[in-house]
Amino acid sequence: MNLSYDLHTHSHCSDGKLSPAELVSLAKLNNVDVLALTDHDTIAGIPAAIAAAGDALTIIPGIEVSTLWQGRGIHIVGLQIDIHSDELQQAVSQQEEIRFKRAKTIAVRLEKAGIKGAWEGALSYAQGGAIGRPHFAQHIIDVGYAANFAQAFKRYLGAGKIGDVKSEWPSITSAVSWINAAGGIATLAHPDKYGLTRTKLYALLQDFADAGGRSIEVVSGNQNADVTKKLQKAAADFSLLASCGSDFHSPDNKWQSPGVMSPLPKNCQAIWDFW
Numbered sequence: 001m002n003l004s005y006d007l008h009t010h011s012h013c014s015d016g017k018l019s020p021a022e023l024v025s026l027a028k029l030n031n032v033d034v035l036a037l038t039d040h041d042t043i044a045g046i047p048a049a050i051a052a053a054g055d056a057l058t059i060i061p062g063i064e065v066s067t068l069w070q071g072r073g074i075h076i077v078g079l080q081i082d083i084h085s086d087e088l089q090q091a092v093s094q095q096e097e098i099r100f101k102r103a104k105t106i107a108v109r110l111e112k113a114g115i116k117g118a119w120e121g122a123l124s125y126a127q128g129g130a131i132g133r134p135h136f137a138q139h140i141i142d143v144g145y146a147a148n149f150a151q152a153f154k155r156y157l158g159a160g161k162i163g164d165v166k167s168e169w170p171s172i173t174s175a176v177s178w179i180n181a182a183g184g185i186a187t188l189a190h191p192d193k194y195g196l197t198r199t200k201l202y203a204l205l206q207d208f209a210d211a212g213g214r215s216i217e218v219v220s221g222n223q224n225a226d227v228t229k230k231l232q233k234a235a236a237d238f239s240l241l242a243s244c245g246s247d248f249h250s251p252d253n254k255w256q257s258p259g260v261m262s263p264l265p266k267n268c269q270a271i272w273d274f275w
């Protein structure tokens with residue numbers, strides 16, 4: 001039997017809209033068999049997801065670690081991690097601190113740009129979870145400085161804009177070593193979302209593989225077939241396993257839903273064959 005896998009999703013423990021239990025319910029509704037919860041820099045939602053899943057579906061404990069590579073923000077997903085690993089827990093605390101500090105800097109910059117109450121606004125949306133740019137985006141929309149998320153990122157939070165503060169994230173090498181120390185498989189998230197040339201993407205994959213990274217998302221959400229083909233080739237060129245995930249954040253986005261994506265190409269080495 002072919003199982004349905006979604007190995008990249010978010011809950012309100014980071015910038016997702018649903019609680020872990022609500023996410024699990026929606027995944028069940030969508031007939032997902034194996035679901036990884038991969039919140040940004042936190043594992044706080046994993047126990048609740050496991051509890052909500054019961055026997056109905058399998059939860060893969062995961063995380064999406066923010067890193068910096070050659071001045072760019074790169075995301076490394078850890079799958080099948082031991083959430084009790086000391087090294088991982090220490091890393092998560094460190095990331096939490098970086099996120100909090102970074103959020104303060106973002107708030108100061110946005111205030112300077114005239115966006116009042118940025119700190120309080122973002123903090124209230126984060127609800128004690130891992131605070132990030134989407135929480136600021138929500139506030140920017142509230143105060144009328146953008147009509148929607150896309151506009152908030154285009155004007156204030158996206159690459160090169162005032163709210164794009166990323167200087168303190170750890171290296172790919174660190175992120176991969178934390179994931180490996182927790183017995184997980186490090187997976188390069190949404191490789192096509194970084195706007196890299198082929199040469200740059202291959203340089204990134206080389207560094208990632210050298211660091212001990214073992215897998216890439218050959219399928220990320222609703223991706224064009226030519227992109228999938230390119231990433232399948234990249235996986236083969238570096239002998240990396242293939243993962244797939246929707247990167248689901250919110251039911252408000254009709255193009256992203258748990259389990260909804262094209263299947264992995266047949267000639268891939270699926271990550272789940274190596275668990």
Ligand code: AMP
Pocket residue numbers: 015040066131132133134149150153154158249
């Ligand atoms: P952060 O973790 O604080 O760096 O924020 C990154 C998150 O912002 C990503 O995981 C996405 O959920 C979201 N994001 C990034 N770019 C955009 C965009 N252009 N429009 C909407 N959301 C975005």
Ligand code: MN
Pocket residue numbers: 010015040249
């Ligand atoms: Mn996100």
Ligand code: MN
Pocket residue numbers: 064075189190
């Ligand atoms: Mn990401």
Ligand code: MN
Pocket residue numbers: 008009010064247
């Ligand atoms: Mn994600």
